Amino acid sequence: MKLLINFITFIILLSCMNLFAQDVSSLGQNSANVKLTGQSSMTFLQVGVSPKAAALGDAYTAMSQGVESVFFNPAGLTEMDTKYEAFVSSTQWFADIKYLAGAVGYNSGDYGAFALSFIIVDYGTIKGYALVPEASTGKNYQSLGNLQNVGAYSFGLTYVKAVSTKFSIGGTVKYVGQNLGQLTDASYNAISDNSAHKFAFDMGVKYFPGIESLRLGMSIRNFSTFVQYQNFESPLPIAFSVGLGMNLMDIINKDISKEHALVLSSEFVHPNDYTDRVNTGLEYTFMNMVSLRAGYVTNHDVLSWSGGIGLGTSFGGTRIDVDYSYSHTKYFDGVNRFALNVGF
Numbered sequence: 001m002k003l004l005i006n007f008i009t010f011i012i013l014l015s016c017m018n019l020f021a022q023d024v025s026s027l028g029q030n031s032a033n034v035k036l037t038g039q040s041s042m043t044f045l046q047v048g049v050s051p052k053a054a055a056l057g058d059a060y061t062a063m064s065q066g067v068e069s070v071f072f073n074p075a076g077l078t079e080m081d082t083k084y085e086a087f088v089s090s091t092q093w094f095a096d097i098k099y100l101a102g103a104v105g106y107n108s109g110d111y112g113a114f115a116l117s118f119i120i121v122d123y124g125t126i127k128g129y130a131l132v133p134e135a136s137t138g139k140n141y142q143s144l145g146n147l148q149n150v151g152a153y154s155f156g157l158t159y160v161k162a163v164s165t166k167f168s169i170g171g172t173v174k175y176v177g178q179n180l181g182q183l184t185d186a187s188y189n190a191i192s193d194n195s196a197h198k199f200a201f202d203m204g205v206k207y208f209p210g211i212e213s214l215r216l217g218m219s220i221r222n223f224s225t226f227v228q229y230q231n232f233e234s235p236l237p238i239a240f241s242v243g244l245g246m247n248l249m250d251i252i253n254k255d256i257s258k259e260h261a262l263v264l265s266s267e268f269v270h271p272n273d274y275t276d277r278v279n280t281g282l283e284y285t286f287m288n289m290v291s292l293r294a295g296y297v298t299n300h301d302v303l304s305w306s307g308g309i310g311l312g313t314s315f316g317g318t319r320i321d322v323d324y325s326y327s328h329t330k331y332f333d334g335v336n337r338f339a340l341n342v343g344f
Helices: 002-025 051-055 067-071 074-079
Strands: 084-092 098-107 113-122 127-131 141-146 150-162 167-184 190-207 215-223 227-229 232-234 239-247 260-271 277-286 290-297 303-315 318-329 335-343
Touching: 051 067, 051 290, 051 303, 051 318, 051 335, 067 074, 067 084, 067 098, 067 113, 067 335, 074 098, 074 113, 074 150, 074 167, 074 190, 074 215, 113 167, 190 227
Parallel strands: none
Antiparallel strands: 084 098, 084 335, 098 113, 113 150, 127 141, 150 167, 167 190, 190 215, 215 239, 227 232, 239 260, 260 277, 277 290, 290 303, 303 318, 318 335
């Protein structure tokens, strides 16, 4: 019980840190709350593609396991239950923006774990316009129809090594890009190409202190040099996260922990284009077959609470998991995510 109290106290301290960060951000600028919104580029990299993580309020840095961890904390790749694992997910984001993501992983044992991953973003129908001399109609613009080749992508290679039974470390090198169409004049002559691509890096560590199932995680994502569009430069959305998680059944009633799991996770996130936030999630799992999840994201302009469900089964050495999540949004329709994970 003492350990449980300490664990909950730590989460409260994380929440206090978040509130303090919000107060500090309001100092200066005539007490305006300066959140640096819009100061980064390729913000599609901020959108989570795992329904399990989204349902937990993105409190997934410490709890990420298997091949889907390459999108959050690469160090979780060493926790694959099988030698090979594949993951694919679909995310219906705001408006008609769609994400398709996938990853395949291989655990070689003593030589570490490897993974290949991708994210493809479809921005939907984007209409283009060109400025023209004001005509008799009173309009100084002309429609160019639907823009072509508009979207974004990321392709990554991950390597992780378990240094010991308590510590693992790894990283991902990824090639990211974004196409925003061509800038043209009224005669459809291309003036400039609004596209950019860059190499970026993710790094992460996992630590198991040996206190029941307690685990700690830390990651930094999207570390890179600046991206340039025409004459404007901006950084990628870099995020530093530190979190922890634990199966509370190890403390509440260890006799039933093999059939029931109640995982509480929380993490502190420091992005470079917003003020700090704390995310928290709770997951109940029965017989490693059915999981119910809920989470909350603090200090976010759009996201807040979320929930989801996971169904899994094993047969013939193959593990199959299907996950769904729903994230409530403030100004838009909710976000739905689906994923299939196969281990063999």
